[in-house]
Amino acid sequence: MFTLEHPQKNALFDFYPPIGPHYLGLLSIPHSGESIPSEFLPFLSGDERAYQEDVDFKVNELIDIPVLQRAGIAVLVANVHRVCVDLNRSEENCVLFWKENTQGKKLVTKNPTPEETKKFIEEFHRPYYEILKAALVDLEKRKTGKVSMIDLHSMPSQPTAYHMKQNPHQKTSRPDFCLSDRKGKTCEPQFIHYFKDAFTILGHSATLNDPYIGGFVTEFVDRFRTNNIQIEINRSVYMDEDLKQLIPKKVNSLRPLLTQVLADGLAKFDS
Numbered sequence: 001m002f003t004l005e006h007p008q009k010n011a012l013f014d015f016y017p018p019i020g021p022h023y024l025g026l027l028s029i030p031h032s033g034e035s036i037p038s039e040f041l042p043f044l045s046g047d048e049r050a051y052q053e054d055v056d057f058k059v060n061e062l063i064d065i066p067v068l069q070r071a072g073i074a075v076l077v078a079n080v081h082r083v084c085v086d087l088n089r090s091e092e093n094c095v096l097f098w099k100e101n102t103q104g105k106k107l108v109t110k111n112p113t114p115e116e117t118k119k120f121i122e123e124f125h126r127p128y129y130e131i132l133k134a135a136l137v138d139l140e141k142r143k144t145g146k147v148s149m150i151d152l153h154s155m156p157s158q159p160t161a162y163h164m165k166q167n168p169h170q171k172t173s174r175p176d177f178c179l180s181d182r183k184g185k186t187c188e189p190q191f192i193h194y195f196k197d198a199f200t201i202l203g204h205s206a207t208l209n210d211p212y213i214g215g216f217v218t219e220f221v222d223r224f225r226t227n228n229i230q231i232e233i234n235r236s237v238y239m240d241e242d243l244k245q246l247i248p249k250k251v252n253s254l255r256p257l258l259t260q261v262l263a264d265g266l267a268k269f270d271s
Contacts, residue, residue, distance in 0.1 A: 181229050
């Protein structure tokens with residue numbers, strides 16, 4: 001699977017394997033999916049604008065995937081919308097978890113039965129984690145030390161009432177990048193500090209574990225022999241948050257910088 005020169009594509013995710021013999025690490029993008037499979041429609045409000053609010057909008061377009069592949073980095077991109085199955089949550093609370101979006105707009109109008117929930121987990125949640133697990137096991141076999149994994153997300157530029165309820169002590173303005181390691185649990189300190197310093201050198205503001213500490217993907221990956229962090233990108237850095245549109249000038253500036261930071265960082269910690 002991981003020696004293919006072309007991406008493995010299906011309705012659930014796209015897996016882009018590293019090209020060439022050298023395998024540096026893995027990049028996961030679980031929340032940029034915008035596809036809503038038909039079997040979820042009976043449970044949802046039909047308010048497409050409300051669905052858009054919390055998508056990590058086009059995060060997969062903020063990196064140059066072929067460049068990362070040639071650098072030896074695999075990229076896993078989810079296609080299914082998080083309103084259906086949230087891949088950054090455990091099986092127990094991933095299916096139709098978001099009854100409302102973070103602006104308080106209703107998303108879910110009907111709950112699935114236990115049998116339907118089980119089927120959704122098996123069809124939409126487990127496949128992502130199976131390929132994530134397979135990629136990490138493959139990496140561990142190739143390395144003597146820790147392997148590198150980054151979970152890439154985006155965040156609204158300002159916290160909503162929902163976010164303030166989750167973390168009432170957070171600031172109302174957010175940095176360009178938030179890097180998280182479950183408060184020091186999922187990587188060596190020099191790993192996360194490398195990326196923070198790299199963004200700072202490029203003129204961006206960056207924080208550690210504030211306002212986010214990492215999600216279930218970060219927690220799951222910590223079961224392996226990894227240096228493993230979550231990176232949140234402030235949406236104002238690359239998009240119009242009201243119109244839900246990319247700003248081409250900002251994207252074209254960010255993409256090569258972000259790609260280079262990721263490639264250089266994973267190369268530095270290759271072992």
